[in-house]
Amino acid sequence: MDEVFAVIMAGGSGTRFWPLSRSAWPKQFLALAGGNESLLQQTVRRLAGVVPSNRVIVVTSEQHAQATREQLPDLPPDNVLAEPQGRNTAPCVAWAAAHVSARSAKAVMAVLPADPHIGDEPAYRKVLQQAIEAARDGGMVTIGVTPTRPETGYGYIEVGEPLGAGVRRVQHFFEKPDLPRAQRFLADGNFLWNSGMFFFRADVVLGEFERQLPDIYAFANECRKRLKTGPDLEFVRASYAGLTSISIDHGIMEKAGDLRVVPGSFGWYDIGSWTTAYELAPKDAQKNAVRAEVSLVESEGCYVRGEPGKLIALIGVHDLVVVDTEDALLIMPRDRAQDVRRVVEDLKAKKAKHFL
Amino acid sequence: MDEVFAVIMAGGSGTRFWPLSRSAWPKQFLALAGGNESLLQQTVRRLAGVVPSNRVIVVTSEQHAQATREQLPDLPPDNVLAEPQGRNTAPCVAWAAAHVSARSAKAVMAVLPADPHIGDEPAYRKVLQQAIEAARDGGMVTIGVTPTRPETGYGYIEVGEPLGAGVRRVQHFFEKPDLPRAQRFLADGNFLWNSGMFFFRADVVLGEFERQLPDIYAFANECRKRLKTGPDLEFVRASYAGLTSISIDHGIMEKAGDLRVVPGSFGWYDIGSWTTAYELAPKDAQKNAVRAEVSLVESEGCYVRGEPGKLIALIGVHDLVVVDTEDALLIMPRDRAQDVRRVVEDLKAKKAKHFL
Numbered sequence: 082m083d084e085v086f087a088v089i090m091a092g093g094s095g096t097r098f099w100p101l102s103r104s105a106w107p108k109q110f111l112a113l114a115g116g117n118e119s120l121l122q123q124t125v126r127r128l129a130g131v132v133p134s135n136r137v138i139v140v141t142s143e144q145h146a147q148a149t150r151e152q153l154p155d156l157p158p159d160n161v162l163a164e165p166q167g168r169n170t171a172p173c174v175a176w177a178a179a180h181v182s183a184r185s186a187k188a189v190m191a192v193l194p195a196d197p198h199i200g201d202e203p204a205y206r207k208v209l210q211q212a213i214e215a216a217r218d219g220g221m222v223t224i225g226v227t228p229t230r231p232e233t234g235y236g237y238i239e240v241g242e243p244l245g246a247g248v249r250r251v252q253h254f255f256e257k258p259d260l261p262r263a264q265r266f267l268a269d270g271n272f273l274w275n276s277g278m279f280f281f282r283a284d285v286v287l288g289e290f291e292r293q294l295p296d297i298y299a300f301a302n303e304c305r306k307r308l309k310t311g312p313d314l315e316f317v318r319a320s321y322a323g324l325t326s327i328s329i330d331h332g333i334m335e336k337a338g339d340l341r342v343v344p345g346s347f348g349w350y351d352i353g354s355w356t357t358a359y360e361l362a363p364k365d366a367q368k369n370a371v372r373a374e375v376s377l378v379e380s381e382g383c384y385v386r387g388e389p390g391k392l393i394a395l396i397g398v399h400d401l402v403v404v405d406t407e408d409a410l411l412i413m414p415r416d417r418a419q420d421v422r423r424v425v426e427d428l429k430a431k432k433a434k435h436f437l
Numbered sequence: 438m439d440e441v442f443a444v445i446m447a448g449g450s451g452t453r454f455w456p457l458s459r460s461a462w463p464k465q466f467l468a469l470a471g472g473n474e475s476l477l478q479q480t481v482r483r484l485a486g487v488v489p490s491n492r493v494i495v496v497t498s499e500q501h502a503q504a505t506r507e508q509l510p511d512l513p514p515d516n517v518l519a520e521p522q523g524r525n526t527a528p529c530v531a532w533a534a535a536h537v538s539a540r541s542a543k544a545v546m547a548v549l550p551a552d553p554h555i556g557d558e559p560a561y562r563k564v565l566q567q568a569i570e571a572a573r574d575g576g577m578v579t580i581g582v583t584p585t586r587p588e589t590g591y592g593y594i595e596v597g598e599p600l601g602a603g604v605r606r607v608q609h610f611f612e613k614p615d616l617p618r619a620q621r622f623l624a625d626g627n628f629l630w631n632s633g634m635f636f637f638r639a640d641v642v643l644g645e646f647e648r649q650l651p652d653i654y655a656f657a658n659e660c661r662k663r664l665k666t667g668p669d670l671e672f673v674r675a676s677y678a679g680l681t682s683i684s685i686d687h688g689i690m691e692k693a694g695d696l697r698v699v700p701g702s703f704g705w706y707d708i709g710s711w712t713t714a715y716e717l718a719p720k721d722a723q724k725n726a727v728r729a730e731v732s733l734v735e736s737e738g739c740y741v742r743g744e745p746g747k748l749i750a751l752i753g754v755h756d757l758v759v760v761d762t763e764d765a766l767l768i769m770p771r772d773r774a775q776d777v778r779r780v781v782e783d784l785k786a787k788k789a790k791h792f793l
Contacts, residue, residue: 099750100748116719193786312740342593374789376780376783376789378774378776378779378780378783385768388461390764391763391765392456392764392765392766392792393766393768394456394765394766394767394768394769394775395767395768395769396768396769396773396777396780397769397770398757398768398770401754401768402533403766403768405761405766406748407747408746408748409748409749409750410748410759410761411750411752411764412749412751412752412754412757412768413751413752413753414752414753415751420734420735420752420753423752424750424752425734426736427733433730433732433748436748
């Protein structure tokens, strides 16, 4: 049986978790889902028993490579690939495919985002195994999550006919819907949330790149050749900026042949904002989610996050997000989480980069 | 002409400005009214031209004596009297009277709280001079502030017949009224706010102590005798705890003979809570009063106070008080300022004394 590699995409530099996430310390390094493990550490640990750590590859930015290696001391340092620029996810997957291919041409790659929350890990690992198996014969596989609400923040997958135990044909990918459409998707029963997890053999995905994104294929093929005799980093640095910037979803998956989906339910949550972090967090009787030293007087429904040794006192407030770090403090109603970017834009405009 | 001394009562240890005020750093040390001077420093500076600094006496607690001397480097260190315990204001005034009397038996004492805000300092100094003059012949004098609104947070003075230029008889002192009563006081036109500033000769107030509070008189008289030959501190430490604990208002002024009041208008404000601090502070177009590095998105009517180098971002909130210090943060609606004590009580109950 061919080997299995995990490719974790950890290129995020999002601003939605400001002020806890910073350009130098993005979301995947944060413990946003309870406990002390970062999202990235959880994503790697969850693979235990499925993919050994020497076959876990993490693609991140040059800026974050060092912190990534420090957060994942069990990984061989060379398994952390540092992108010289962000070029969306297609070049990232192709580069990782070159590395996998250089080690084992027909290995299955499990391409996983660094930052989802997964509530039921045993169920997740079972689905993961099914998806890996479904990719062994050359299929392009994704995992679809059975929806539990008319969520407008996720993409959807319409499923087609069964292809075997636990595997269905992908009928169509849909972008994030509006609410009426999301409600129809949920009622229909034939739609799954797109988890952004993809499974394919290295040779198969490289074949799709050759067909759909030839410039990226040429890049990956050159990397693969160079890796037979030495490092590819000099070549990557010289050529990465010129690659087509496109997502693996749009660039490859949506136009690939033989698309399959493994449906699953494993408490999957895309932690996309402070609102989601609040929803996932354990709460007290007043529905406050607290990760700080606090004194709360008649306050309800608040998400409070602080630093050790700092007291946060709330009197008579409700449904606020309060995130306090050493040099920045954010206060907003829980339903304004999408506007965190406006603070980030304001700070950029003020050239207050030390707060970003 | 006999000398004039100022006696500044700086014994406060209030909790209404937590977390900026602490047991080790109370309100009078804070710059609460704009600018960088503390309330205490402003109170002393305002006396310039009326009372020279070597005749300004500050009574504070032992705990705060050192900080008081540091905030007022122009005062002779011996002019800061350190109470071994808080015994309300009557013993404090009597002790100061002993010190004044030992230096000049018939000197006029201007007894002033450490922490009012005064918007019109020239007008204030004029009223101060009038009150001092009105005390020279043996009267007990207070300053009454012409009310501008039906304030329920202050005591009131009903004025009687004129006694000369700018001086009226005190008819009666009233405690803080309810709103209908405060409205009647305002409409009546014969009522003034009690500023808590008192003026009398040292010999006259000691005579009133002898008549009304003989234990405190005996204490003050013994201090006065000892001061002729040396310090009185050992005696004060041994006897202070046993003195009647009562305010100068209730213990002396209300039952004194020949009570006079000088009415005045000089932008007087008792900064009693964060709500008042907001009212006094300069505001931007969105009615935010900001003393911090901020990024404000659709936020109005907030009082924001932080430390240098710390960014405070508000999104979509209104009428909040946000006070951020190195080790404690307070967030509440502006109209909940009276509940700050509940946090302080909570912290006491939790034995989290380092935050107090």
